[in-house]
Structures are given as structure tokens and as C-alpha cells.
Amino acid sequence: MKKDKDSKSQPELVADWESLFRVFIRPEGQASRATLIKYMDPILYGLNDFLKTHVGITEAVSLKELSKNFTDTIICDNPEKKLADVITCLIKEIAPYAVNVASPYFVGHMTSAIPFFMVHLKTIVAALNQNVVKLETSKVVSVVEKQVVAKIHRMIYDKKESFYQKHVQNTDTTLGVFVEGGTTANLTAMWAARNAKFPPKKGFNGIESEGIAAAYRAYDVDRCVILVSRRGHYSLRKAGGVLGIGNQNIIALDTDKKNRVDLSCLKRTITRLKKENLKTCILAIVGIAGATETGSVDPLEKLAKICAENNAHFHVDAAWGGPTLFSKKYKHLIKGIQLADSVTMDGHKQFYMPMSCGMLYLKKPHTLDVIAYHANYVNRMGSVDLGIKTLSGSREANSLILDSALKIMGRKGYALLIDHGIETAAAFAKEIKRRDLFELITPPVLNILTYRVCPPKIRKKLAVANDTERQKINQQLNKVNRRLQRIQREAGYSFVSRTTLLQNNNPDDAVVVLRSVIMNPMTTIEILNEILDEQEKIFDTKLKDLLE
Ligand SMILES: Cc1ncc(COP(=O)(O)O)c(C=O)c1O
Numbered sequence: 174m175k176k177d178k179d180s181k182s183q184p185e186l187v188a189d190w191e192s193l194f195r196v197f198i199r200p201e202g203q204a205s206r207a208t209l210i211k212y213m214d215p216i217l218y219g220l221n222d223f224l225k226t227h228v229g230i231t232e233a234v235s236l237k238e239l240s241k242n243f244t245d246t247i248i249c250d251n252p253e254k255k256l257a258d259v260i261t262c263l264i265k266e267i268a269p270y271a272v273n274v275a276s277p278y279f280v281g282h283m284t285s286a287i288p289f290f291m292v293h294l295k296t297i298v299a300a301l302n303q304n305v306v307k308l309e310t311s312k313v314v315s316v317v318e319k320q321v322v323a324k325i326h327r328m329i330y331d332k333k334e335s336f337y338q339k340h341v342q343n344t345d346t347t348l349g350v351f352v353e354g355g356t357t358a359n360l361t362a363m364w365a366a367r368n369a370k371f372p373p374k375k376g377f378n379g380i381e382s383e384g385i386a387a388a389y390r391a392y393d394v395d396r397c398v399i400l401v402s403r404r405g406h407y408s409l410r411k412a413g414g415v416l417g418i419g420n421q422n423i424i425a426l427d428t429d430k431k432n433r434v435d436l437s438c439l440k441r442t443i444t445r446l447k448k449e450n451l452k453t454c455i456l457a458i459v460g461i462a463g464a465t466e467t468g469s470v471d472p473l474e475k476l477a478k479i480c481a482e483n484n485a486h487f488h489v490d491a492a493w494g495g496p497t498l499f500s501k502k503y504k505h506l507i508k509g510i511q512l513a514d515s516v517t518m519d520g521h522k523q524f525y526m527p528m529s530c531g532m533l534y535l536k537k538p539h540t541l542d543v544i545a546y547h548a549n550y551v552n553r554m555g556s557v558d559l560g561i562k563t564l565s566g567s568r569e570a571n572s573l574i575l576d577s578a579l580k581i582m583g584r585k586g587y588a589l590l591i592d593h594g595i596e597t598a599a600a601f602a603k604e605i606k607r608r609d610l611f612e613l614i615t616p617p618v619l620n621i622l623t624y625r626v627c628p629p630k631i632r633k634k635l636a637v638a639n640d641t642e643r644q645k646i647n648q649q650l651n652k653v654n655r656r657l658q659r660i661q662r663e664a665g666y667s668f669v670s671r672t673t674l675l676q677n678n679n680p681d682d683a684v685v686v687l688r689s690v691i692m693n694p695m696t697t698i699e700i701l702n703e704i705l706d707e708q709e710k711i712f713d714t715k716l717k718d719l720l721e
Contacts, residue, residue, distance in 0.1 A: 186252040196256075212256055219264045221289070230279050232269045233665040239270055272668075277695035278704065281670030283465070283493060285693045287525050290581055294574045295527050303570045305351070306560030311570065315557050316342055318572035322349040324579065325518065326534050328498050330511050344557045346538030351520075351571050352563060354531035355492030356408035358517035359459075361533050361544070361564055363399060363412040365515065366457045366486035368543035370397070381543070385417040395452040398422045400442060402434035402471065403675070404464035406490060418456065427678040432469035432615055434460070434476070435678075443483060457486040462507040463494025466672045466688060468598075468621025470494060473509025480514075489513035492531070494619055496523035499587035503595055506618060514540065520575055523591065523692065530571040590694055594620030598691045600698045610709055614674065614686045623674065623686035625654045626712055631720060644681055651685035653716050658687055660711050667704045 186192075195205075254262065273279065275286035304310035305318060323341040326332075326348040340346045352358050371380035371388035380388035389395065397418040401409055403425045413420035427438040439458070446453045458480050460471040473489060480487035489510050495518035498504045510516060513536060520530030535541060541562040547554055560566055579587075598617035605611045605624045612627035627635075627650055635646055651673075658671040669687045676682040687708075689701075 186255065188251050192252070212260060215260050215264055217292070219260075220268060223264060223268050229273065229665045230276055230662075230668045231272050231665045233663060234270060235663070275693070276667075277693050277697070277700050278667035279693070280689045280691055280696055280701070280704065281668045283519075283522050283690055283692070284528075285525075285690075286695065287527055288578070288582070291525065291527050291574065291578065294577050298570050298573055301570065301573075304567050305570055305572070306563075306565075306567050307558040308556055311559075314570045314573060315559050317576055318351065318559060318570070319348075319557070321572045321576040321579070322351075322532070322534075324576075325349065325532065329495075329513075329516055329534055330536055340538050342557075343538070344555060347535060347541045347562050348538055349532055349534040350541065350559070350563050351568065352531045352533060353565060353568075354521065354529050355406065355490070355517050355519045356411065356531070357564055358492065358519075358531040358533040359406065359408045359488070359490060360412040360415060361541075362486075362488045362515040362517065363409070363416055363457060364544050364564070365535075365540055366488065367397070367416050367418065369486065369540070370454060370456055372543070379543075392454075393452060394454045395450055396422060397454045397456045398424050398446065399457045399459060400424050400426060400439060400455065400485075401459035401490075402426045402428050402432075402461065402464075403678070404428060404432055404434075404461055404467060404469060405459055406461075406465050406492070409459060409490075428469075431618070432464060432467045434471045436472065436475055436479075439476075439479060443479075455483050455485040457488050458483075460487070460489045460509075460513070461494075462489050462491035462510055463497070463619050463621070465493065466621075466674065467615040467623060468493070468617055468619040468690075469615070470507055470618055473507065474512060475509075477509060477512035487512065487514045489516045492517045492519040493522055493621075495519075496587060497591055497595075497619060499584050500591040500595075501588065502592055503619075511536075520571060523594075524575060524578065524587070525590065526571070526574050526578065530575070590692070591620075593694050594691045597696060597698060597701070598622055598689070601689065601691065601701045604698065604702060604705065608705060608709070610712060611705070614684065617691075620691045621689065623672070623688045625650060625684065625686045626657055626708065626716075628720065640681075647676075647682065647684050649720060651683070653712070653719050654685040654687060656716055656719075657708060657711050660715060661704075661707060664707075667707060669704065 274284045279285065303314045305314055308315050319342055323337050327337060340348055350361065352361060368379065368381050371392055373379035374391070377383060377387065377391035399409060399413065399422065401423065405423070405425065410420040410423045413423040424442060426442060427435045429435045443455065446455070458476055460473045460476040462470050462473065477487050491507065491510060494507050495516065497507050498510070515536070516534040518532045518534065520526035520532060521528050545561050547561065595617070598620040602613055602616050602622050605613045609629050610626055611624050612632065614623045614625055616622060631646060631650065635643055638646060654671065658669065662668055669689050671685055672688050673683050673685050676684055
């Protein structure tokens with residue numbers, strides 16, 4: 174932000190040892206303790222009051238306008254503001270223009286309100302400032318992490334008690350790792366799958382050491398592929414690029430009518446790949462448990478069988494849907510997840526943790542041995558250093574947050590959240606169907622659905638249209654839906670997102686859809702009705718003419 178106009182009238186602040194000591198040394202006297210507590214007050218209450226009373230999503234100012242206030246690029250020699258002023262500025266000048274993801278009217282993305290205790294837990298993590306990369310900077314936190322990882326592993330794989338007793342604090346084995354998010358978890362899974370396919374052998378030191386060209390030569394392979402449905406998260410393509418197998422080798426498979434991977438397409442693709450070139454290696458097949466755009470779940474049990482038949486690593490991307498396992502009522506929706514060699518989960522999604530936290534779980538405790546790295550000063554052989562088998566180096570103690578949250582919420586607490594999301598999404602779908610203006614495009618399996626504006630008159634035309642006519646009508650509808658989403662977003666009262674889906678897997682039949690993610694326990698069907706009312710009004714007043 175540009176400097177306040179009246180900042181000149183305040184006494185000049187200086188950077189010197191006296192003030193440095195004040196910010197580094199924990200205050201001893203009562204007065205300074207009281208000051209620190211006073212500073213927490215606006216964070217805990219001021220920000221919370223803002224989030225509560227500011228029911229909208231964001232102030233209606235364009236990003237272009239806002240960006241004009243952020244053009245100074247000089248770091249001042251002396252301090253510009255005191256902590257109290259910085260906090261006030263963040264609450265009054267930044268928060269209103271950020272996005273109030275905690276609003277129950279914010280139903281467009283996988284980011285939502287978090288239980289308030291998460292702010293306390295995050296503060297403790299910052300205050301302790303442990304670095305979990307190594308035992309020497311985390312000690313007990315490393316063992317807490319191993320314990321909480323085992324708890325989630327147990328929820329997924331449900332092995333015997335003796336298995337967990339053997340591995341929970343075993344320094345040689347790894348049931349799971351904390352990472353930055355779903356992207357890094359997916360990348361780590363594919364990294365392990367790649368290295369396991371090209372291990373060291375006589376005359377070859379392994380792919381991690383010698384690289385992809387030498388590995389292909391050593392194993393007489395021309396190409397590695399990863400198979401996933403069109404609904405696969407784009408992080409898998411990043412993994413293809415980073416791992417050197419090439420992102421064009423992340424093969425997108427067609428989906429069935431329920432947006433699940435089309436198994437016959439998968440089988441046909443495998444046959445075709447083998448027929449085209451026997452030297453093509455299927456590195457992994459990825460099943461999705463809660464697709465980003467549609468919330469759909471692949472037939473995981475069947476995918477596991479196909480993986481076994483083709484000697485491919487079976488990865489399940491459950492970044493979104495994983496916590497469905499908390500719900501006795503709905504955990505069957507992701508059945509088969511326990512057959513996966515590896516599972517991605519995101520803490521900052523349906524575990525309701527603050528940004529950012531991802532996790533990767535492994536069926537077999539030695540799977541990540543193939544990505545282990547050691548250094549002389551850290552991550553020594555045989556140590557409990559948790560940085561040995563992770564892509565990231567230094568990282569925060571997210572395990573403390575997850576472990577505490579599990580204790581505060583219990584399985585049942587999380588189950589209530591999951592059930593609410595799934596049931597509210599089902600009620601929302603019913604309402605969309607009931608209203609004439611809308612067409613439900615993908616009914617919810619979990620708590621994500623898509624729909625679009627498509628008035629009855631246009632629907633009738635679509636029903637009898639030939640290919641060219643249908644595509645033309647869809648293009649008009651796409652324009653309307655795109656604009657509607659933008660107008661609603663810019664008005665700042667509520668938010669649904671939008672994406673583009675292919676109908677019948679045909680690139681010529683791309684339809685723009687509105688996407689709703691229901692995860693905030695405060696989002697009720699009444700609120701969702703208000704959002705639909707607003708959309709109807711926007712259509713009637715601003716967009717109707719585009720379809721005349
Ligand atoms: C299914 C799925 N996988 C992976 C990711 C990537 O997660 P992150 O954004 O935490 O890296 C997402 C994010 O939305 C997702 O929905």
C-alpha cells in the first residue's frame with residue numbers, strides 16, 4: 174500500500190539495536206506482556222468480527238483499481254509502522270479487499286471457513302517454529318508426526334494393530350509424509366513410482382542417479398505413461414514435466430456419464446499402447462476420489478485390479494474426497510481406496526486446516542525408500558529426520574495442527590461436516606432441477622456439483638438440434654454463463670466458480686458450467702437459494718437479450 178497521508182506527522186521510527194531487542198526477546202515485564210496480548214486482541218476479535226459482519230465475499234473494487242495502490246517498490250531504510258499500526262492496516266485495508274472465504278455465500282472453491290481453534294493452533298506452530306526436516310530442530314514433533322500419520326494411515330488401510338505397533342515410530346519405515354499440498358503429494362507419489370520402475374541394477378545406478386535417458390537405455394524402454402481420466406488434476410501434468418517423462422505422456426482418458434474414468438477406454442488405451450510399442454511402460458494409473466471440477470469418484474476397486482494386471486503403480490488422488498472416510502454413512506462412496514499403493518490427501522481441504530498442508534500415504538512402509546536423500550549435517554542414515562523422504566526441506570509442524578484438530582473434533586465431528594456437505598449438495602441439486610432457468614450438468618456424488626443457465630426455450634432447441642446447431646447454441650450459452658459468473662463475482666455478495674466440461678468427451682462440445690463446492694457448515698439450502706435468486710436476477714436484467 175502507499176504510505177498514509179498523515180504518516181509524516183508521526184515521530185520517525187528508527188531501526189536500532191534497542192528496538193531489535195524489543196522484537197526478539199520475549200517480554201519479561203508485566204507491561205510488555207500486556208502489550209503483546211493487546212496485539213493479539215485485534216487479530217482474534219477484530220478479524221473475526223470482520224469475517225462475521227462482512228457477509229459479502231469482497232469489496233466491489235476491481236483488481237485494476239486496487240493494484241494502483243501497490244506500486245511502491247522501495248524498501249524503506251527505517252521502519253514505516255509499528256506492529257499495532259500494521260495489524261490495524263491489515264484488518265482495515267487488506268482484509269476487506271481480500272476474499273472472505275469464510276462466508277457461507279462463498280461456495281465456489283475448495284477453500285472455506287476453518288474452525289476458529291485452527292488460528293490458535295497455527296499461532297502455536299509459529300511460536301514454536303519447529304523445523305520438521307530434522308530431529309535436531311523438532312524432537313518430539315517428529316514423533317507426533319509419525320503418530321498422526323499412522324492414525325490417518327489406519328483410517329485408510331485399516332491394517333492390524335501389530336502392523337501399527339511395528340511402524341508407528343519405526344525410523345526405517347514411512348507410512349506417510351506431510352507435504353505442501355495435493356500437488357506435491359501427487360508429484361511425490363509419481364516420483365516414487367518412477368524410481369521403483371527403474372531401480373539400480375548391475376551396470377546402472379538407478380534413475381534417480383543417472384537420469385531418464387540412461388534409465389530408458391538400461392531397461393530398454395522408449396516411453397513412460399501415466400493414465401488418468403480427463404478429470405485428473407493438472408498437478409499430474411506438472412509431475413510429468415518435473416520427472417522428465419514429459420507431460421504429454423500423462424494420458425487423459427475419457428469419462429463415463431457419471432464423470433468417472435471410462436474403464437473400457439482405459440482397457441482400450443492399454444491395449445493400443447502395447448500394440449503400438451512394446452517398449453512403452455505404464456508407470457502408474459491414477460484413480461480420483463473427488464475430482465476437482467465435479468467431485469466424481471472413479472471405480473477404485475476395478476482400477477486396482479487393472480493396475481495389478483499391468484504391473485502399474487496404483488495412486489489414488491483423494492486430495493478432496495479422502496476425509497469422506499470419517500463418515501460412517503458415506504465412506505462407501507470411496508471404497509477401494511485401501512487398495513491404492515499411495516494416496517494423496519489435503520489437510521487444507523476437508524480436514525479444515527489453514528493453508529497449506531498436504532499429505533501422501535503409502536500402503537507399503539518402504540515405498541518411499543527410493544526417494545531418500547541424506548546429507549552430512551542433516552537427514553543422517555537411520556535417524557528419525559523427517560526430511561529424508563520428502564521433496565521439501567524445511568517445513569512447519571503441520572502435524573501438530575492435524576493431531577490437535579483430530580482430538581478437538583473427533584471422527585464424529587469431522588463426519589458431521591462431511592455429511593452436511595454431501596446432503597446440502599444433494600438438496601441444492603434438487604433445487605437447481607426445480608428451477609426452470611437452470612440445467613444440472615453434473616449431479617453431486619460428494620459435495621461438488623455443476624450446472625448452467627439454460628432456459629427451457631433453449632433446452633427445447635438443443636433437444637432437436639443437429640451437431641452444428643448444438644455447438645452454436647452451446648457457444649451462446651457459454652458466453653452467458655461466463656458473464657453471469659463474472660457479474661456475480663464482481664458484485665461481491667456471493668461466489669460460485671466456473672469451469673469448462675466436455676459433453677460426450679467431445680472437444681467440440683465444450684460447455685461452460687457454474688461450479689459449487691459445499692463445505693462450509695454455515696452454508697444452508699436457504700443461502701444457496703439466495704445465490705440462485707441472484708443468478709436469476711442477473712440473467713433477467715443483464716443477459717437475457719444475448720439469447721434472444
Ligand atoms: C483432486 C485434487 N488433487 C490435487 C489438487 C492439488 O492440490 P493443492 O492445490 O493443494 O496443491 C487438488 C486441488 O484442488 C485437487 O482437487
